Amino acid sequence: MKEVLLSARNLGVRFGGVLAVNGVSFDVKRGEVFTLIGPNGAGKTTVFNLISRIYEPSTGSLEFEGRPLTGQPPHRVAKLGIARTFQNIELFEHASVLHNLLVGRHVHRSSNVFSELFFTRRVRAAEVAAREQVERVIDLLDLQHHRDALVAGLPYGVRKVVELARALCTEPKLLLLDEPSSGLNVEETEDMAFWIQDIRHELGITVLMVEHDMALVSKVSDRVLAMNQGEVLALGTPAEVQSHPGVIEAYLGTAEGVAGLRRELA
Numbered sequence: 001m002k003e004v005l006l007s008a009r010n011l012g013v014r015f016g017g018v019l020a021v022n023g024v025s026f027d028v029k030r031g032e033v034f035t036l037i038g039p040n041g042a043g044k045t046t047v048f049n050l051i052s053r054i055y056e057p058s059t060g061s062l063e064f065e066g067r068p069l070t071g072q073p074p075h076r077v078a079k080l081g082i083a084r085t086f087q088n089i090e091l092f093e094h095a096s097v098l099h100n101l102l103v104g105r106h107v108h109r110s111s112n113v114f115s116e117l118f119f120t121r122r123v124r125a126a127e128v129a130a131r132e133q134v135e136r137v138i139d140l141l142d143l144q145h146h147r148d149a150l151v152a153g154l155p156y157g158v159r160k161v162v163e164l165a166r167a168l169c170t171e172p173k174l175l176l177l178d179e180p181s182s183g184l185n186v187e188e189t190e191d192m193a194f195w196i197q198d199i200r201h202e203l204g205i206t207v208l209m210v211e212h213d214m215a216l217v218s219k220v221s222d223r224v225l226a227m228n229q230g231e232v233l234a235l236g237t238p239a240e241v242q243s244h245p246g247v248i249e250a251y252l253g254t255a256e257g258v259a260g261l262r263r264e265l266a
């Protein structure tokens, strides 16, 4: 059995009168692609924000590599090996792709003013390692042609890949992808599925994803957790979860929704 990388136990968070997440428990195993699905407002992004330490849980705990994550300040999360992308892309728009990726590497910088000023051997070695990792990621995600382009001038689909690249430049153990297909056309979504599979197989990175596109979910996920109104509805393989009656009712809602899902999966 695979080792558990991230463990959530009885997670809960309340915003005023809204219980956004309530008693949610799950384990993400090292090397898998684990996906959260559910209708709008189910609590998926809130779970991401709890893992990123943007929100403090009202109840429960999170462990990463067997150590408590709850209690860590948000700026430590990247250093521990957790990177994320956002539903709305967050990049430096007026910087080049290369600069955005190099910024992603800064999580590994531990130099002080003195060593930076005199460009010591350690700083030089860190600089070389940063460049090598950035070039590896550029090659993996086929971004060579866009290396020197300003982010602001790039099509949305490419910006989405640049954001993914920036997260990979931090060399994460766990990659959180918040709706990687949102805003992408069919072809770009297929490319995104390839990138996710490559990231998992070639880099061995564990992926925790929130996604609405069920065709993408089925293609890349090992396990799926369905949520509704802040609670866990079902956990299993993509096929098991999609055929779960509670999921069909909550996630798809209507008979037309079910027919739509069947068409999408056909």
Ligand SMILES: Nc1ncnc2c1ncn2[C@@H]1O[C@H](COP(=O)(O)OP(=O)(O)OP(=O)(O)O)[C@@H](O)[C@H]1O
Pocket (backbone or CB within 6 Å): 015, 018, 019, 020, 038, 039, 040, 041, 042, 043, 044, 045, 046, 047
């Ligand atoms: N900062 C906040 N303050 C108040 N309420 C919030 C906050 N963040 C989330 N919520 C509420 O918590 C619930 C869960 O929201 P969340 O964004 O996690 O859902 P989601 O499953 O990611 O939905 P979507 O698929 O639309 O992104 C919603 O009712 C939302 O309005």
